[in-house]
Amino acid sequence: MGSNSISEMATEICSQIASIFSKPTDPYPDPLNLLVTELASVASRKGRVFLYGVGREGLMLKALCMRLFHLGLSAHLVLDMTTPPITSADLLLASAGPGGFSTVDALCAAAQAYGGRVVVLTAQPESGSCVKHADAVAYVGAQTMADDKEGGSGALLPMGSVYEGALFVLFEMVVYKLAQTFDQSPHAVRSRHTNLE
Numbered sequence: 001m002g003s004n005s006i007s008e009m010a011t012e013i014c015s016q017i018a019s020i021f022s023k024p025t026d027p028y029p030d031p032l033n034l035l036v037t038e039l040a041s042v043a044s045r046k047g048r049v050f051l052y053g054v055g056r057e058g059l060m061l062k063a064l065c066m067r068l069f070h071l072g073l074s075a076h077l078v079l080d081m082t083t084p085p086i087t088s089a090d091l092l093l094a095s096a097g098p099g100g101f102s103t104v105d106a107l108c109a110a111a112q113a114y115g116g117r118v119v120v121l122t123a124q125p126e127s128g129s130c131v132k133h134a135d136a137v138a139y140v141g142a143q144t145m146a147d148d149k150e151g152g153s154g155a156l157l158p159m160g161s162v163y164e165g166a167l168f169v170l171f172e173m174v175v176y177k178l179a180q181t182f183d184q185s186p187h188a189v190r191s192r193h194t195n196l197e
Contacts, residue, residue: 028139047089052078088115098146099128108133
């Protein structure tokens with residue numbers, strides 16, 4: 001790997017992430033269409049979107065939350081001090097790549113108890129604990145910490161990096177599709193960006 005150019009490494013990383021989206025997702029729905037449908041639905045009923053993930057997955061969801069806000073949705077990160085209460089009109093979008101985390105499981109269960117709809121993103125829907133708290137599952141079939149066979153030694157994308165990279169790409173596609181669905185011009189999206197920088 002040391003002799004590879006930066007361009008070759010970037011191409012390898014992008015190819016590895018892109019290959020995730022050519023895998024069949026059956027019996028689960030296509031994750032892009034599922035997320036666009038769920039987010040368009042919550043927007044149509046004037047509901048709010050809540051997002052949560054741990055670690056680097058959480059950073060990908062934080063980036064999506066920012067873009068959803070730019071698209072005009074009421075979007076909130078769970079555990080922020082300004083996060084409002086979830087209601088039956090709202091959606092919780094949570095990620096548990098390896099299948100489950102105690103925090104994700106607990107938050108999804110709480111969201112359902114308050115009537116919120118729950119969509120879970122995961123690479124391990126069959127063995128994970130999070131799906132029992134999900135109204136819908138977005139299956140992203142990428143390597144996570146749960147199935148890192150290389151142990152990080154020499155791997156270009158170790159541990160959960162493939163899953164996290166796939167989330168970033170998936171979320172960019174979701175934002176693109178939602179901008180079309182909502183008929184949002186680039187100017188309208190940019191106008192919602194903070195000016196306190």
